[in-house]
Amino acid sequence: MASLDRAIVGCRRCPRLVAWREEVARTKRAAFTDETYWGRPVPGFGPADAALLIVGLAPAAHGGNRTGRMFTGDRSGDVLYQALYDIGLASQPAATGVDDGLTLHGVRVTAPVHCAPPANRPTPQERDDCRPWLVDEVRLLAPTLRAAVLLGAFGWQAALPAFAEAGWEVPRPRPAFAHGARTTLRGAPGDLDLFGCFHVSRRNTFTGRLTPAMLREVLREAATAAGLPVRPE
Numbered sequence: 207m208a209s210l211d212r213a214i215v216g217c218r219r220c221p222r223l224v225a226w227r228e229e230v231a232r233t234k235r236a237a238f239t240d241e242t243y244w245g246r247p248v249p250g251f252g253p254a255d256a257a258l259l260i261v262g263l264a265p266a267a268h269g270g271n272r273t274g275r276m277f278t279g280d281r282s283g284d285v286l287y288q289a290l291y292d293i294g295l296a297s298q299p300a301a302t303g304v305d306d307g308l309t310l311h312g313v314r315v316t317a318p319v320h321c322a323p324p325a326n327r328p329t330p331q332e333r334d335d336c337r338p339w340l341v342d343e344v345r346l347l348a349p350t351l352r353a354a355v356l357l358g359a360f361g362w363q364a365a366l367p368a369f370a371e372a373g374w375e376v377p378r379p380r381p382a383f384a385h386g387a388r389t390t391l392r393g394a395p396g397d398l399d400l401f402g403c404f405h406v407s408r409r410n411t412f413t414g415r416l417t418p419a420m421l422r423e424v425l426r427e428a429a430t431a432a433g434l435p436v437r438p439e
Contacts, residue, residue: 214339220321220331222323222329227271230267248270250314251275254347257352257353258314258434260313260357261317262282262316262357263319263405264317264328270322274304277301279303281411282408287299287301290313290425295310295313295434316343317361320336321336348373352433353398353401354401354428358404360405361405369391373395375391375392387402401424403424404416406421
């Protein structure tokens with residue numbers, strides 16, 4: 207997994223994303239002018255033998271693209287890691303930087319697009335160009351992977367083809383995304399339970415479309431399916 211992470215960090219496959227992530231790292235946000243931005247693709251975060259995978263969308267321009275770690279340094283990460291901590295799958299409730307001491311228990315966090323995109327919207331071509339990284343990641347996780355939480359319709363739609371390439375059978379027609387959706391993929395690597403969840407974006411969490419309780423419910427159900435011990439309500 208470490209070799210894969212290093213390869214991802216060196217990727218320059220998508221010219222638009224390379225230009226954007228590096229421009230953001232140069233100009234910075236006023237609140238972070240004294241910081242050195244990561245400004246490169248952001249690899250997955252968590253143990254290489256995880257039983258549960260969480261798939262988002264892409265690093266935030268001033269979150270993962272600044273800190274170099276998925277869902278770290280932004281509001282979305284605050285919500286996600288707090289929920290993981292609440293159910294016993296993270297060592298602490300906040301993620302501020304790569305040296306903050308955070309560890310995940312049986313969980314790995316990744317994204318189908320590893321570079322921060324303009325307006326947080328990767329193109330379909332950029333999503334497809336980045337898919338081989340996700341395929342390789344889930345193949346490496348396959349011996350232990352038992353469940354996945356897919357955040358938002360983008361994460362759901364991007365992950366299904368990757369799981370298919372990695373050896374699982376995706377039903378046709380493909381299962382539709384919905385918050386609380388659950389489907390099981392069969393395949394040589396073993397059964398894999400997929401769970402749909404609204405993305406932990408500011409828009410969803412600020413409007414109440416996704417509440418902390420809703421997020422914890424999905425994560426707890428997925429962790430239980432993956433065989434991970436969780437903290438009771």
